[in-house]
Amino acid sequence: MANAHLRPAEPEPSLNRVDGRLKVTGAATYSAEYPFDNLAHAVLITSTIAKGRIANINAKPAEAAPGVLAVISHKNTPGVPAYPPVKQPAERAPIGTAFRVFYDELIYFSGQPVAMVVAQTLEQAQHAASLVEIDYQTETHQTDFVANRSTAAIAVNVQRNKTSPFQDYDRGDPDALPSAEVKLEATYTIPTQHHQPLEPHAIIAVWEADDKLTVYDKNQGVKSAQGNLAQAFKLPREQVKVNAQFIGGAFGSGIRVWPHTVAAVLAAKQVKRPVKLVLGRELMFTSVGYRPFTVQKIAMGATKTGILTAITHEGTGQTSAYEEHLERTILATRAMYACLNVSTRYRLLNLDVNTPTWMRGPGDATGMFALESALDELAFALQLDPLELRLRNHADADPERNLPWSAKSLKECYRIGAEEFGWKNRKPEPRSMQADGLLVGYGMASSLYGFHRHPSKAKAVMQADGSVVIQSATMDIGPGTGTAMTQIAARILGVSPKKIRFDLGDSSLPDAPGQNGSATIPSVGSAVHDACKALKNKLLILGASMPGSILSSAWPDEIVIKNGRIYPNAESRSSVLYTDILKYHKLPQVEMTEESKSGPERDQYSMYSFGCHFVEVHVSPVTGEVRVKRVVTCADVGKIINYKTARSQSIGGVVGGIGMALMEESVMDHRYGRYVTSDFASYHIPVHADIPQIEVFFVDQPDVHVNPIGAKGLGEIAIVGVAAAVANAVFHATGKRVRELPITVDKLV
Amino acid sequence: MKAFEYVRPSTIREAIELVATNPKAQFIAGGTNLIDLMKHGIAAPEKLVDINHLPLKKIEKRDDFLRIGALVLNSEVASHKRVLASHPLLAQALNAGASGQLRNMATVGGNLLQRTRCPYFYDRAFPCNKRIPGSGCGALGGINRMHAIFGVPEKPDPKSCIAVHPSDLSVALSALEATVLVQGHRGERQIPMADFYRLPNNRPEQDTTLSNGELITAVEIPDAVFQKHVHYLKVRDRASYAFALVSVAAALDIDQNRIKTARLSMGGVAHKPWRLFDAEKMLTGQAVSETVFRQAAEAAMQGARAFEHNAYKLRVAPNAIVQALKLAAGLS
Structure with missing residues (x-):
């Protein structure tokens, strides 16, 4: 069990969680728990093919089943008012079209909602759902990133927007890389990973009147959900009420309004009763986004003394066939180190899958895995301590925007982290440290995350x-x-x-x-x-x-x-x-x-949170099993408001990073375009036994330029870089560089 | 989930009658696997015959064996003083499986009868010969990282199955040469562990040699000399609560540094617990040494073959055998 230590001493006692008692006693009401006397239950039926069309739906046996109130599909949906009229024959939506639920017969991904049963009880709805007969006409699908990689392209969105940060980026001398004294090139892959909060997504939709909607919906933004639903159902904003008081984890899965939410609202409209819809664990893999499969190539040039002279970072991420999901994958590389010559490229690969979304540390967790792994590889090539290499390339000002940092105590983070971890005890040679017959590895990585402040x-x-x-x-x-x-x-x-x-x-x-x-x-x-x-x-x-x-x-x-x-x-x-x-x-x-x-300070300073992670792993040379033994993490996120909750936030980020590094992987059988890891038995997240002592430190100095409270964000930076620190520790332990996450037994033995 | 009838007979005989006379009836004990199967629509019994209150909950010392009732909970076996003293391998294997919550629900009989965790078996959108005989094996040309390396013919029959049995307990029971006691409406019989599970061959839907309506009443484990030198090694993707990639149950009888008897069985490698008879033979009479263990592991791996994603098992398995033997023998 994670046990966070607190040093330096807390400036004032942390307030305990104001809702802690409600949560641990079960008194907190979550979305699916609001009681209604006449509540009906909806169950989604989802596509078993990845591309094609629905040839026929036979709902009769389901409609005749006990308790069934409605079977809804594109054939009889009450319709979402904002959707354009359906074309005949149906045409595939152009890129940039959010998925429309029960719209037409087209199938865009395996797991797509194609019909829905609404019944008096959940069990009746589930049983009736198994009676709905759906015939598909299949078309050839493409879901395999590796096989289709050559078709990746600049996002349409980026092509249209000349000021997009995802435009090709070059600064400095393009010849710096070929002429560098020391060169390195490597490709890093992260698989599709899912948020999988313990509370599944759930909604109760209630039409209070024909033009008045209330939803109790698990999401991360009641205001954006309100706006989205108002627009979809053509209602004035104030006629839509969204409630999401308690959320059992989300990690980004609740940022958007997803099709199942709209489906439940349609169901409630159809049966004129409050309707509850809870996603089963397997539907959580295809309904609420994921961290996209991403391949990154990094090339680095440096002097023999370890001064970075060039970095190129090319990232290609997966997206759906109907939407573009862009994330920060390559952006951190422009700001992280003092390097004059930097190029980045960002491409998207459209596949017959559902659209990815932001997942904790979106883009940065992905990009920094590659960048910080590459730094470690460079340090090894230069026979230089990995921390020393980072110190030698510390950016004293933002090299991308040529602006001073609003505040930056990264060197202090390095100092605290290294000291508390005992980094000086690291023997430089891989495989040189052992304990109890296990290979011991020390690894570290930097982290950063941009500052965001919204009105x-x-x-x-x-x-x-x-x-x-x-x-x-x-x-x-x-x-x-x-x-x-x-x-x-x-x-x-x-x-x-x-x-x-x-x-x-x-x-x-x-x-x-x-x-x-x-x-x-x-x-x-x-x-x-x-x-x-x-x-x-x-x-x-x-x-x-x-x-x-x-x-x-x-x-x-x-x-x-x-x-x-x-x-x-x-x-x-x-x-x-x-x-x-x-x-x-x-x-x-x-x-x-x-x-x-925010005010004009946004143009005067470059604003980021910074931090670092130090990790010790033990690797069995016999079985290849990796266990993290110790983590020290330190962040500079300005003023800490509440040490206790901040510490928990950091621990959670490290746990997520350990999962990302060692076990999380959504595996698809591309013959079917369908996941084979749609449950917690096969999609592994860390359990208590995987989590060692995690020590959390903060610099805790207010950043006086960012806002009146001097505080920056912590949620994302807590995970950014962790996977690289683990991978670097595994390299130090074993001498094996794993560039494809997760680092599992099969890659080490 | 399909609606079903639930009955709670008061005697073993009545329970057996209810299932033996109705092919759509099934026993339920802890339900830790059956309920999942029902939720996924893979098992759809019309009648559930609850056996939880039947008198099969004792751990008893008999003449020269230990009898563990089929309804003893996994957690009870794992912490039972007599089991810990006489058959510590069982406790080790049980504690390596599932989670505390599951072990508090799961019974011994249910543990033996749990179905494979092959994802193609659980998702009805995929073909699976075990679920629908003749529909094809999804794993054969698909994602087979968790799948079998033993008991698989050179050219696997597309009507067959390459899934593995997930139980840790059954691996230990197989090494200890336990006997499964079953009762059917034609009477009682005793099935040695070696004959209890089947290889898939052309009937992959059939995991065991039990007939319909036969109820496991107990397992009997011979009193053995395997108290001191045993080890259950489980290689897995996380530290706890994960099915074995490869597991090894090792039990040695060592006298003055010489191996009198050796028992070895593996999990995560075949459609059933995989006894390593050749390796056992090779170890018998040998002095304890890593070299001998390594030779035994090599012998054990004869006939193993890998598919696209599970070749690592060919490398991990022999290492795991050696490691389990070393830990059992007290070699560090």
Whole structure:
């Protein structure tokens, strides 16, 4: 079991999770758990072929089965109002068309929803689903990345957009690579990997009226889901309510509104009852995106002293035949190291699969596996310590944008990480360290993740009884959003966290971005900060206006507030209560709503989080089994709001990285274009026994340029680079360089 | 899942009658595999005959063997004092399998009768001769990283099967030459482990030699000399809760550094627990040494053949045999 240590000492005690008790006692209500008396159940029937068309659907036996309310397919769907009229004969959607559920007879991927049974009970719906007879007319499909790689091309999206970051990129001298003193070229592959949060995706759809929809839907952004559903069903935004208060993990799978959500809304419309739809584990592999299969070629040139003179990074990712999913794969390489001559290329390969999506550290986790593996290979070629190579190429300013960093303590991360890990004990030669008959390897890698801050609103309300309610339509997919926000509010208002309630996950709350891109603390945290500050100021002004108020002569920056009690200065023994102020003014509550967003600083500084990971692995020379024995991770993400939740976030990222490095792989049988790993028995994620002690450190220095709270995102950077650190440790242990993840027994023995 | 009738007979005889007279009836004990099969639509019994309360829950010492009732839970066997003292290999094998939660539900009889975890068997969109005889073997030309290297003919019959049996317990039982006690409506019989499982041949749908309606009532394990020098080695993709890529049950009787008797069986390599008779013979009478173990492993691998994705098993398996023997013998 992961056991995180805390050094240096926590500056102030971390607030425990505000919803911890609800979660561990089962009192938290998740999407599938909202009770409705007349709830009906929907079960999806999905395509067993990868490409072709539905020749015939015989729903009669299913319709006659007990409890069945409807069998819905493209033949009888109530229809999504925003879909264009169906053409006859059906034509394949042009690239860039989001998948339309029950639209026409065309099949785009194996696992595509083709019909749906709605019944009184789940069991009735499941049984009836097995009775629906579907005949397909198959066409030749292409799902094999390796076999089709030569057809990869620049994304249409990129061709149309000259300012796209995915345009071919060249800086410096194109001859730098061929003329380099030391050269290296290698190709790295990551397989398709799935988010697979423990809570499957689920929705209850309720039509409150013909033009009023409420959904309890597992997603990562209630506001974007609201907008998406309003558009799809041609409803005014305010007529759609999306609730997602508790989420049992998502890792990116809930950023989009997926076909199953739309299907459930259609079902509820058809049967005029609330309808619940829960994806089974196997459908989680084809319904909510995945980290795309990606092949990357890296070439590097360096001086004999280990100064990088050239890097080229070519990445090709998999996408569907109908949509383009682009991710940051090659982008980190432009900013990570001080190298004058850098070229990147990014290509997409359209295959007959469902569309990938963002998965924790999207693009960067993929790209940094390649870049940081290549760095390790270069260090070995140069007979240089891998950490020393990174230090020699440290970028003191952003080499891509030629801007100063808003803040960067990567060298401090290296120092802390190396010291706590005991990196100096690493013997340089591979296979030179052993323990108990096992090969011991030490590996490390850097990490980075771009700073994202989106316009966010928060409302802060002081109530007559001195309790505070903060509201924002932000989300908590697990990191502890409510806890961190409560802590921010408590610090500013001088109110005990116990008196603060933070509401999220409801589309009727003030506008906020979804939880993705490590943007929640930087964006919503800033809005909460601003709203609480505005509320405090308003209350202080109200307080100062009371006759004979001790606050009327106080200097604002000397005022101290503790437990809702306002002291004009630190020495003062007399105080005014927030509640006194509201009472005097006969106000039931005082509230302020603030919007917070980035300003011109975005053009003055380059903003990233940085970090590094140090990993020890033990490898059996007999069986090839790899076990991670120890991880030390250190991040510079600006100010840490809550050490405890931040630490958990880092541990989770490392666990995800260990899974990515050693076991996660969605394997497809390309003869059928269908996964053979559609359950947890065959799609392996780490279990407790795979997770060693993970020590987490933070630099914890506010980045004063990014936002009022000085905090950057942590969720993604926690995983970025971990897989490379593990792979580098495996190389050090065994002398074998595995460039195709996951690193399994068959690749080592 | 299809609707089914659920019955709970009060006697063994009644339970057997209910299943023997109805080809669409099935016994259910812990249900840790059967429920999955039903959810996937692979098993669709019309009647489930719950045997959980039948009196088959004892671990008893008999004359020269240990009898373990078919309904004893995996976790109970693994922590039973007598088992730990007399047959530690069983406990090792059980603890290497599944998870704590599953071992608390799964019974001994159910463990032996669990079906393969071949993905082509579980997904009805694929062909599978074990699920639908004659439909073809998906794994043969497909993804076969987990599949058999033993008991497979040189040119596998497309009507056959290359799946492996997933049980760890049965590998240990096979090494210990246990006997399976079964009862049918024609009476009782004792099936040696070596005859309990079948190779797929032309009837891959049939995992065992049990007849319809026959109920496992117990397994009997001879008192043996394998207390001190045993080891169950399981090579897997993660540290716990994963099926074996290759596993080895090794049991040695060593007297003054000389091997009097050796028993070896492997899991994850065949349609049934794979006894390594040749290797056992080779080890008998030899002095304990890594060289001898290596020779035995080479002998054991005779006749093994790989498919597209499981050639690594040809490299891992002999290493695993040597390692298991070394650990059993106390060689480090």
